[in-house]
Amino acid sequence: MRQRVVTGVLGGAFIAFVTYYGGILYDFVYFGITCIAIYELSKTLFNSGFKYGAIINYLFAISLFVAKINDYLIYFNFILFLYISFNFVMFIFNKKINLKIMSQIIFVGSYVVFFMYHMILMNNSKFVWIVYIIAFGSDTFAYFTGKLFGRHKLYPQVSPNKTIEGAIGGILGCTIISLFYFDYLRINKYIYIIIFSVSASVFSMLGDLAASKIKREYKIKDFGNFLPGHGGILDRFDSVLFVAPVVYYFINHFI
Structure with a gap:
């Protein structure tokens, strides 16, 4: 319990400071949180945080992050379209990617990357x-x-x-x-x-x-x-x- 309280207080203080400070620090912290979450969920679903299913979602997160820090938010929908389309292409032409794997990959991308990206969009708000x-x-x-x-x-x-x-x-x-x-x-x-x-x-x-x-x-x-x-x-x-x-x-x- 003591460890839980200490982690909660220090973690809460860190997130509060990052949110208050905002700017590029906030973007980098939430990008890091997103990547760690991708690793954790991919390890659960694919037994590894570095297999194809995880890598494609790291690239998805990187693409959105780069678009945000360079103020290219108009490409948000296009990046999302490319991500989904690419997964379907791989499903069609790669025999190792079956419907279950593709669904799991898009699930990670939706649940972790897409949802968490809204925190980055609210930077300095x-x-x-x-x-x-x-x-x-x-x-x-x-x-x-x-x-x-x-x-x-x-x-x-x-x-x-x-x-x-x-x-x-x-x-x-x-x-x-x-x-x-x-x-x-x-x-x-x-x-x-x-x-x-x-x-x-x-x-x-x-x-x-x-x-x-x-x-x-x-x-x-x-x-x-x-x-x-x-x-x-x-x-x-x-x-x-x-x-x-x-x-x-x-x-x-x-x-």
Whole structure:
């Protein structure tokens, strides 16, 4: 427990500093986080973090990262198109790439690279803090509410410790904090904010459950040991992956 707390505090302080500082440091840190997550998930799916399935996703991440730091965001959709098309071409002409392998490769690219890229897109934005409020706030409030009032299991086949009461507490807790933060930013579209906060909190829990289901299917406890006491990068950022796109598109279309 002590190791978990120390890692959590130091890791949280580091991410807070990087986010506050922004700029190229932020881009590089989240690019690094993306690559580590690719390695962890590829090792789970392909038994190696350096086989073709992993390499093609490293190249996908590098392409998006280069486009971002050079302000070539207009090529985002084109890069995504090339990535998907290339995987289909390899599936057709490479006998070693069957439908299962291609699906797993695109799954890693979607789940890790595409979702996490939205964190890089929000570099130097005051709204990036909303991702942390929702992702980590939901998890924290859900944990303590579940400990105090949890009686009914949420999804025991995948995550036996999560409860319905904890989920409700997580949603309410992060919604309240989100309202305070948006009020601090002098944004008073309260109905939109409440709908967004509830939806984003649900997505945060879905991210956690998705990671739990992968680990259960592949019979592993953690994705890695990069973060002592917490497991791998994916074990800590599973909720962030799902929340980041929700925040990004909400801000761009409704604020």
